[in-house]
Amino acid sequence: MxxxxxxxxxxxxxxxxxxxxxxxxxxxxxxxxxxxxxxxADHREGAPPSFDYHTVASAAGERRFKLYIPAGHDGRPLPLIVMLHGCSQSPDDFAAGTRMNELADERRFLVAYPEQPKSANPNNCWNWFKVGDQIRDLGEPHLIAEVTRQILRDHAADEDRVYVAGLSAGGAAAAIMGTTYPDLYAAVGIHSGLACGAARDMHAAFSAMRQGAPAARLPVRTGPVVPTIVFHGDRDETVNPVNGDQASEQASGGPGVRTNVSHGETGTGIAFTRTIRFDDQERAIGEQWVLQGLGHAWSGGSVLGSFTDPRGPDASGEFVRFFLEHRLSARSA
Incomplete structure (x- = not known):
């Protein structure tokens, strides 16, 4: 024919x-x-979504990542969310559990999932507890930043609306990215993670996961405040919930800001406390969600992925809502 x-x-x-x-x-x-x-060709109508592997190489090594481009993308700049999986997870598993690709179709953004190989960590964990992986332009922070920059170059992402989020070890890595690259990410999402610098070796990592990091160990933020949203279950037996408190306080630059506290529940057995932090100009710079009855799991996630609890508030939806409220150009140093 x-x-x-x-x-x-x-x-x-x-x-x-x-x-x-x-x-x-x-x-x-x-x-x-x-x-x-x-x-x-008119990519605005009928263009299928894509979810493919790409590779980035730099002086710090090489990493694969999967990039989701939503259906009907016409080439105009879209926001980018970089999603960092937890231990024993993969890009496909994390995408399925968070349902972030479905949200990308609805809200129009790109999603990148860097992959941590077993050659870098036998449990596929991001090495958030190693000093060399907590410093700008070195190790894993450099690799993740290079993934971000490559997408900005090759796929015309909107450099004013770039965000990073993660679960558990990925959440700790996201905290590091917000600290080390405040000029690249407009906002950060940390789910069941730890503050930047919470540990500097494996022994200290397990200690911080059990009881939080000693206050003296946590670096004081000296750069610009990067708006950050934190989710943490109060029944988390893998990463003590105090780490959520520490991550939230570190991200906002300390306790000296106004807060607004509200309470709610999902109707499925999970109540929550939501604290919004404001800076001295009354701009919302952070949110902390404490989820009663939630363990070490992505709140509101799909059972198609690992480490999820569908009963909780929709963490993915709240992260996206928070992210899209913030632009890099709107932040003051």
């Missing part, structure tokens, strides 16, 4: 003009000869 011939708008106008002028032979010849220039 032959492929249907598509005429450009200019060709159609020319055929109609020839027919109007009574030049039917010329009009038929124009139709037979086909278009004078190839039609331009």
């Amino acid at each position: 032959s492929t249907p011939m598509l005429l450009s708008r200019a060709d159609v106008i020319e055929v109609l003009r020839l027919a109007r002028d009574g030049k039917l032979v010329e009009a038929m010849r124009a139709l037979t000869d086909g278009p004078t220039e190839p039609p331009v």
